[in-house]
Amino acid sequence: MSHFMNQKYFWYSILFVAFSCSPKATVVKEESQEEKRQELLTIDGEEIYPEEFLYLLSKNREFQENDKKLSPEELEENFNLFVNYKLKVKEAEKIGLDTLEDFRKEFDMFKQDLIKPYLIQNSLQEGELQKAYNRMNETIKASHILLQFPANASREDSVAVLRMALKLKADAEQGADFNQLAFEHSDDPSAKDNGGSLGYFTSLQMVHQFEDAAYSLDIGEISDPVLTNFGYHIIKLEDRKPNPGEIRVSHILVRSQQGDPVSEERALRKVGDIYAELQKPESLWEEVCEMYSEDLGSKNSGGKLPWIGLGSVIPEFERAAFGLSEIGEISSPVKTPYGYHIIRLEERKPIASFEEMEPQIKSRILRDSRSSLIQSQVTAMQKSRYSFAENENIIDEVRTIVDADLRNAREKIEAANLSDSLLFHTNLDSKSVADFMEFLQTERIQTRPGSVNDFSSSYDKFVEVSLNKTEEKDLAENNEEYKMLLQEYRDGILLFSLMNEKVWQKALQDEDGQLQFYEDNKDKYQWKDRVEAIIVNMGVEEYTNSVRRFLTGKVYKKDLADRLENTFLLDNPLAFTMDENSFEIESHPILSKADLSKNFQELKINNKTTFVIIGQRIPKGNKEFDETRGKVIQDYQEFLDKQMVASLRESYQVQINEDEKKKIYDRVVAD
Known part of the structure; x- marks a missing residue:
């Protein structure tokens, strides 16, 4: 399935508890022509067949073995959800959502992508796949000069661009600095910063004409002008080496704002302090990462990032990451457009085997401009078929x-x-x-x-x-699998549109309805016993005594946290982290262990010092609407969904073929 498929159209698949988001599915065999096709259910006379339910039910799941089958309760739950799903699609069609221009454009876009694996074009020659894989075992480093054609270029314009390209090649071969020529003449905007250097890359990372020319060069050799859709390129090969495969790294990120010297200075100082902290023998990477990293997506998992290969991330990060040689080795701070990174090497793995990579290579070649090279073969096969x-x-x-x-x-x-x-x-x-x-x-x-x-x-x-x-x-x-997949996506888009109109956006915009739902269900939105508190988690133990002295004898006040921050964090932003709020006591990992009768106390949590300043106790009671609005909207959406399903069950006549349902039961339910 294409990487660009927007997940919002797949939300409905989670309704089926036995379904998987995998695009693989157990293909339902067609019945013999002698057997009359029987419907599983009808909705207002529209027949819906067992194959569709089984197709959805069996995504990435097979029912040959007993331990992979469903319980009777699971099947019944899935069947009811399937009926609700088809009712919603029916309603979407009734109100004309399938006739809207936006739907047609969206569905056409999906069809273009869905059909690709089924086309003749997908059956690429083994030689083309093997060539790409063989090249992947090597990475090459090259620089280039790009000369683009002027708008509405004439034949004379094209010849002039080619002559200029030949002249630049001759200048480079006669000793002119290639990167300086790129800086002065290349139409690639990045050449002003990198002198035309493209760094290391491998197969399928450049357009195929460029790749073919680059891989055919010896180190130091300069190519003849290479024509691509971007213009003419002159390529100089600088290095080639075995592909190092992929690495997995973790990182700690300190963000900075480009063009803001104050932000840059603070980030640089902070990342320097973090790096110094990591040099201490007692320092633990995961703890430092969780406390200080500003990458919210990875800080709580030790900063781990997905596997990366050469050419897959920005050059500054790539150079530092691939420059690490030992597992566990930590880089010095690295500047990128996102801020400052400290990178740790976690794992290495070589390039996968051809058998493992074949599907990936095939998919990328189909999206690559080189697919035009096999178009003549495709056309010949189509003409024959x-x-x-x-x-x-x-x-x-x-x-x-x-x-x-x-x-x-x-x-x-x-x-x-x-x-x-x-x-x-x-x-x-x-x-x-x-x-x-x-x-x-x-x-x-x-x-x-x-x-x-x-x-x-x-x-x-x-x-x-x-x-x-x-x-x-x-x-x-004529292709049953493709027909089923196409219907799945069509219905999914309609279902999303209906839910967005009748449930999600309605709940978000209906403020009166939100308030009424809140009033009708106040008992669901309750605070447990709470307490006002400031919680200080020490990051640098050397500051513990100073912070203790500062807090001793203090009582909870609204300005205490600001005073504490101004006293210590301006000089050392890593000294501690601080949280001030009204917290529910029972569920809080620190306050549930604290002595709430003391205004100030010191605790040891995971061998780290924590100071707690206790304020006013707040008894349990109703949450105000503004305090729980997000949860109210979520529950209101669920309420509207159930209300809509109940209405659809009343509005449409649903008839179930129990014989066909029993056949499905016998196939997918454990004995």
């Missing part, structure tokens, strides 16, 4: 008109009564001359510089697009 046949006489007539006068070709074709003539046909559809002329107008075909046959390039593109649509039509009509 769909019995493609051309009307050569009509093609020759249209060719003569288009090549002679493209601007007025439509009028001349209409005058010659050629519009309705057949250009070509397959066993599924056909295309006329009028279809081709419409394609020319809407697609605005742009031929490569130097092309002298506008008809040939346009016609070839028209055939390619038409055959691709023929293949898509064939899949939508």
